[in-house]
Amino acid sequence: MIDEEKGLYTIGTVAELIAEHPETLRVWERNELIRPNREGYQRKYSNNDLIRLKFIKYLMHDKGLNIAGVKHLTSMYSCWYKRNCKGGALKNSSVGVNETKPCWKAEGTFCLVASDKSELCNSCEMLKGCTGCTGCNK
Secondary structure (H helix, E strand, O other): OOOOOOOOEOHHHHHHHHOOOHHHHHHHHHOOOOOOEEEOOEEEEOHHHHHHHHHHHHHHHHOOOOHHHHHHHHHOOOOOOOOOOOOOEOOOOOOOOEEEEEOOOOOOOEEOOOOOHHHHHHHOHHHHOOOOOOOOOO
16 A cells, blocks of 8 residues: 655655746745655655645636635645545535535545535534524524
């Protein structure tokens, strides 16, 4: 079994693979969008880091988010740094997916876990019938 979190690639290799400048990757790291492994002073990026970086690039270049927007959005993914994230599921699958939240790990799929406040409120049985709740803005 391959460890998808094992640091394998240097910053130069990763920058080339995703067509970004190494300094851009350093900026993203300073802003806590990515946390590559370290061997001394050298960054070592994993396979999952590559996928995360591609997702960050997609959010910035294709969706027009800035660093703060990407940081806010990725904070809603409870699995962003989880070692055992299995990825998402397709829209038409038998498991429930959040169709408004694309999976960062598996392109074309959607997140299985609701982790932002409005999603939790909408799925909470106790709060479904609540009116005037301050916790979920109902």
